[in-house]
Amino acid sequence: xxxxxxxxxxxxxxxxxxxxxxxxxxxxxxxxxxxxxxxxxxxxxxxxxxxxxxxxxxxxxxxxxxxxxxxxxxxxxxxxxxxxxxxxxxxxxxxxxxxxxxxxxxxxxxxxxxxxxxxxxxxxxxxxxxxxxxxxxxxxxxxxxxxxxxxxxxxxxxxxxxxxxxxxxxxxxxxxxxxxxxxxxxxxxxxxxxxxxxxxxxxxxxxxxxxxxxxxxxxxxxxxxxxxxxxxxxxxxxxxxxxxxxxxxxxxxxxxxxxxxxxxxxxxxxxxxxxxxxxxxxxxxxxxxxxxxxxxxxxxxxxxxxxxxxxxxxxxxxxxxxxxxxxxxxxxxxxxxxxxxxxxxxxxxxxxxxxxxxxxxxxxxxxxxxxxxxxxxxxxxxxxxxxxxxxxxxxxxxxxxxxxxxxxxxxxxxxxxxxxxxxxxxxxxxxxxxxxxxxxxxxxxxxxxxxxxxxxxxxxxxxxxxxxxxxxxxxxxxxxxxxxxxxxxxxxxxxxxxxxxxxxxxxxxx
Numbered sequence: 001x002x003x004x005x006x007x008x009x010x011x012x013x014x015x016x017x018x019x020x021x022x023x024x025x026x027x028x029x030x031x032x033x034x035x036x037x038x039x040x041x042x043x044x045x046x047x048x049x050x051x052x053x054x055x056x057x058x059x060x061x062x063x064x065x066x067x068x069x070x071x072x073x074x075x076x077x078x079x080x081x082x083x084x085x086x087x088x089x090x091x092x093x094x095x096x097x098x099x100x101x102x103x104x105x106x107x108x109x110x111x112x113x114x115x116x117x118x119x120x121x122x123x124x125x126x127x128x129x130x131x132x133x134x135x136x137x138x139x140x141x142x143x144x145x146x147x148x149x150x151x152x153x154x155x156x157x158x159x160x161x162x163x164x165x166x167x168x169x170x171x172x173x174x175x176x177x178x179x180x181x182x183x184x185x186x187x188x189x190x191x192x193x194x195x196x197x198x199x200x201x202x203x204x205x206x207x208x209x210x211x212x213x214x215x216x217x218x219x220x221x222x223x224x225x226x227x228x229x230x231x232x233x234x235x236x237x238x239x240x241x242x243x244x245x246x247x248x249x250x251x252x253x254x255x256x257x258x259x260x261x262x263x264x265x266x267x268x269x270x271x272x273x274x275x276x277x278x279x280x281x282x283x284x285x286x287x288x289x290x291x292x293x294x295x296x297x298x299x300x301x302x303x304x305x306x307x308x309x310x311x312x313x314x315x316x317x318x319x320x321x322x323x324x325x326x327x328x329x330x331x332x333x334x335x336x337x338x339x340x341x342x343x344x345x346x347x348x349x350x351x352x353x354x355x356x357x358x359x360x361x362x363x364x365x366x367x368x369x370x371x372x373x374x375x376x377x378x379x380x381x382x383x384x385x386x387x388x389x390x391x392x393x394x395x396x397x398x399x400x401x402x403x404x405x406x407x408x409x410x411x412x413x414x415x416x417x418x419x420x421x422x423x424x425x426x427x428x429x430x431x432x433x434x435x436x437x438x439x440x441x442x443x444x445x446x447x448x449x450x451x452x453x454x455x456x457x458x459x460x461x462x463x464x465x466x467x468x469x470x471x472x473x474x475x476x477x478x479x480x481x482x483x484x485x486x487x488x489x490x491x492x493x494x495x496x497x498x499x500x501x502x503x504x505x506x507x508x509x510x
Contacts, residue, residue: 027135030061031157031239032113033142036105037066040144041073042197043290045082050147050288052086057157060137064090065112066144069105070098075144100260102235106141107256110245118255137161139240146236147288155285156239167244167277168270170230171237171287172220172510174383175213178206178293201293209291210382210389211402212298217382217510223281224508230281231274231324232267237287241277248272261318264308271312271322283508286383296439299409306413314417334496335410338403341489348482354459355475356467367490368396370497375399377504 033051037044044066056062064083068076076092083090093112098104113133115123125133138160140153152171159169178201184194194200201209223230233240245257248269252259262268270279292298312318313328322328352358372394379385379393392398465471 027131028059028061029137030063030135031056031138031140031153032136033062033064033140034106034109035064035066035142035144036069036102036109037071037075037079037144038069038101038105039071039073039075041075041078043145044075044079046147047142047144048079048082048086048088048090050149051153052088053150054148054153055151057154060157062089062153064088065109066090066092067105067109068092068094069101069108070095103256103258103260103265106258110139110256110258114246116255117249136242139242139245141235141238141240143236143289145290148237149286149288152237152282152285152287153239156237156282159280159282159285160239160241163278165276165278166241166280167247167273168233168238168240168279169285170233170239170279170281171285172282173216173234173236173287173289174510175209175216175291176288177209177213177384180206198290198293205293207392207398208295208298209293210385211398212291214378214382214385214389214393214398215402218378220281220510221378221381221504221508224283225503225506226327228280228283229324230279231270231322231328232264233270233273233279235266236289237285238266240273244273244277247276251275262308262311263304264312267308267312268318268320271320274322275320294439295405295441296437298405299439300437302406302409303413306409307416310413310417332410335407337489337493339407339411341486341493342404342407344482344486344489348479348486350455350459351475351482352479354463354466355472355479357472357476357479364490367494367497370494370501371399372396374497374501374504377501381504381510383510 035044035047040047048064048066051062051064054062066076066079068079071094076094079090079092082088093108095105095108098108100107113136115125138157140156142148148171156169156171160166179199181195181200181202184191184200188194248254248257252272257269258265259268273279292301309328310332312320312322313325313332349358375393375396375398376390379390382389389398459466
């Protein structure tokens, strides 16, 4: 059941009457922002402040629809106060018992303007509603915890209107770095309140945020070096052409553009749009977004993203394919290669040391040096980087730890494909962000340390047996084959890194 806190007809009539002496024939072209907000009282004001900062294209107006989705806090009240503060034309729609979460909230905003195909009554639009609907030239989909940089909306508009066949343009996302916790005095009476806002973080939180920021920068650079076409129009900030969204509805017989059939609803929508339209990333428009501030919330978010991507790639019943499908499969293959190289190297290293057959080769330094150069370049191209970030990138400490976190997710998701029970990615992420579930990182590290200790103990205790000629002769063929496989995989990985370093010589910015 859905209820509107402000009548859309009143909003349309109000917008119409703001244009002096209109002869009931047209309205000024406008952008309408859809902002789904589930208990976002801490972030909605900042999001709307960003919209208030925007310089609109000449003769283009902006309307904002905030969807207070199953809220139990002051999201609606704060949004209305912020609209008055920042001089925004805003209405709040409220949902009750919306089971489709963000998808349902976005479709609520869409239906408030374009109607609901499932409505049993054929409601004729008023003249104001017709004028208003026809005046909408772009729809901005935003998250309530995102903030557009000044000028970003005009840049997105310029990209969308540069060609008739462009269906959506996405902003470049940059994670906001938390402020240092040490900036707040522990004697400050508002200490706990300030910490609860999420604006401050510990040393580990700030380091973890930068890794996500650099990962996002690497992805954005790759898209730009490949011509700017993207296989996902991120929900944090994307400007859509309404006709493209309507095509998705008509072709798939939907009641709204967004679907909850996938954990990555923005990727599914993008693939559907790509059947007839181009989907691009803006080279200049920037949007600041929040990172996952803990390993646990990060894992749940990446599990949702990765499982949704794998589902789109492997589920033929979804009925949509992206022209970027080969590129996405290549990324999956790259993750698998990275996983195999590391696991195989650890196994071969332990086995060769245990049987006293280890032989060092200087050529092993080649991929290490290439990885160091690549990560230094990526760190330098990441917006608002710090000297320590470049140093840690060059030493491969940060990239390797972050890579292992992603490889664990990769392995977990693909193993999950063998399971008959499908997990709810959205529910798991929400639970993690609310602190309702806990990370098993400490337990996992304890198991790894315990296993490593057992292996070391056995290698020392059984050294005479393991280094005997009989064991060495039996193990030697496996070692030889393993090192050959590892060599070929390392060569392939090194060539890929050389190619990426070559591409990064360009002047694109993340």
